Amino acid sequence: MSKPSSRQPGPGPGLIRLAIPNKGRIAQPINELIEKSGLHLADGGERRLITRTRDPNVEILFARPIDIPEYVASGVADLGITGRDMVMERGSLVEQVLDLQTGRATLVVAVPEESDIETVADLAGATVATEFPAITRSFFAEHGVAVTIVTVGGACEATPHLGIADAIVDLSSSGTTLRTNHLRVIDEVLTSTTVLVANPASLTAKREKIDELVLALESVIRAKGQCYLMMNVHRSALADVREVLPGLSGPTVMEVASDENLVAVHAVVNEERVYQLINQLKRAGAKDILVMPIERIIR
Template sequence: MAKPAKSPQKNRDTPLFSEVVRLAIPNKGRIAAPIMDLVEKSGLHLAETGERRLITKTLDPHVEILFARPVDIPEYVATGAADLGITGHDLVIERESDVEELLDLQFGKAKLVLAVHEDSGITSVKQLEGKKIATEFPVITRTYFARHKVKVNVVIVGGACEATPHLGIADAIIDLSSSGTTLKTNRLRVIDEVLTTSTQLIANRESLKTKKDKIEEIHLALESVIRARGQCYLMMNVKRSSLDAVKRLLPGLSGPTVMDVASSENLVAVHAVVNEERVYSLINALKRAGAKDILVMAIQRMIR
């Protein structure tokens, strides 16, 4: 038997990140656009190739993007076809994929709920013994009912799960709900919450060891964009005599930053990060307290 060829020995000129990290993201669906926006804002800009391919390079030569169905991403990451992936926690659980969840991206939030028609007399899980349950999540559904020691018949559907009780296909459903509007529209009533989910950055366990540095870099880049969401950067000039009054209005992350200004008016420059929901009412309060030359700037990334 021929001996396997030895891997070429790395020399001193080998770059820090000598291997490519592949990040799998959804190619379609309601979270595809927000994820693409997150990736771009993190600095992982797609290379200009004229068209989007299944595997697309980024401007970072050590990172490439794999576009895939959200439901397939957990397995792509678990098997090493991708080192990282962005998909729903619910899909990770449904596919029973052995991956590490690194970061909650804090969007795509929803609940997987057990619901029945509002005219149904069913009010508890136990009353569903022997009944038909329609779902796109058969693994989660079977696990849920096994935990409650209730035997049911699982009907797997590919969509429009909420219509099945009306059509007589099922007695109840287990389906995702973000606002509850679709359930109400279809006259469905929730009797239990099965799972809470949101979009996650997931990683292959072996890649976390072999490509640790680059994965941490990508992790930090994505996390910094998430931290910056809903935050604004305020800059203003304040007379030193009014500084205490202004500081009381600006808690910021660790308190405002105060710097001397080269001015004959005895001014200081005050910088602070505040929640953008406060900006509307805060501006007038700051002016009344003695601030002037106020600038409000968006924050793209924030690293602690």
Template sequence: MRIAVPNKGRLHEPTIDLLERAGLHLENGADRKLYAETVDPEVTVLFVRAADIPEYVADGAADLGITGLDQVHEAGVDVAELLDLEFGRCRLVLAAPEDGDVERVADLEGKTVATEFPNVTREFVAERGVDADVVEVTGATELTPHVEMADAIVDITSTGTTLAVNRLAVVEEVLESSVRLFAREDVADEPKVREVQTALSSVLAAEGKRYLMMNVPVDRLDDVREVIPGLGGPTIMDIASGGERGDSPGSQNATRSDDGAEKVAVHAVVDERDVFETITEVKKLGASGILVTEIERLVD
């Protein structure tokens, strides 16, 4: 199976990092190589221009592709979207000079729009019933209104800073985009494709989560359960035997601590932002031996 990924630019490093964290470690992938093997002998990574990845997938040169939703819309190909990878977030916006006469989409009638996304832009103005001349440019899009090449632009923005520096104001959002995992439609349900999807989603699910472990007096267990904002409730285990009790423990096999209190081990997955408050609360309830660790992957 072949996965096409961005060969350079702002999406390259985050994509490679995600694959590595998902267990698809690259092997023999020198900077100038066009492809790399992975630790999985069935999976090969192809390094492709981000804008070309949708075509690679649709035409069968690759089975899976990782690129921005904006690139897929611009390519106009039929591929199956499997997963939002939650990085590379940006907006494709219509913008015009702050002191110009384009203040709404209807003002584009008979005017010129410069963009690196001509297909998306033509579709956008057509849907609004506006007759505008769309001109494709390959860079410095923000400059075109100031050199009288265009009356407005459609361009990518993340924070809006570049537009503001160039005295351009957002007229309307055209498309909200992020990096997605796409598949060729005829292989979208194949086991290997689903295996890769699960590996990537497990990394995303673990982000911002922590694994919390502690010893808790049995007589305070219900109170502790109330303050732990875990996924599906905490797991309760006997400390001595290590036997898992699920979420409905009894106390007949609990370990008795030095102070005579019967205790069990409580494990839970919690949001990172809740860790400080949770530890404070469970300590008040008698929890001890509290340990917090990072989670690399979380599979449902």
């Protein structure tokens, strides 16, 4: 598909159409990101092909992750959110606008544990099964290793044991599937995350609106893993508390109207540090400590 068909016209000049996955493991996190960014899908986005959002200038198109790169490249959608692996597999002419830093998975070359294959070069003349034939073809071509590629639609890890392939090129994140199927990684092809991509023409024609949307999404990504700390501190302990607190640009210190000996200290900190920090803060003299989630950080 290179041009939008006349039966499925692209969005008009005043409208941004964003394609997102309708299923699969990255669908839910993307939906949550859209909600947190404040776009909010009309009708909850349930089972609709195209859904309106709270912003009358933005609509959502639900599609399979693998189809999204081409929908964006052809102009059926202005923007799309999908895996970077999907974009590379399709070789679509789109521009990456934002890395959403979720949905991380590594495309690996793996062989049965008992196999004597150690390197990619050892696979010369072998059969390799994959859901990613285009990426696999160029990977082996770059290594100058001739292989036969068998394309499968899923359950790739079963193919070596079925005698269909000598090796596989498949995604791995926790590594559980490889372990369960007694497969050993011999090389990595690429690491993929979920990305926001744009149609190059839309990026020029609808820049302002796209920038607004990117800002909203970015603010949610930035807030992820951060939380807001509030506490009261006796003036005499302020220096010690400051030393413990990192904060985005140092803690904010405010007067407490009801007690002139106290100040209120606020800071943004990494969630992972909170457990340790609250103990250090208490020891330094902080009290009435509140820990709150942050939805968005806009710079």
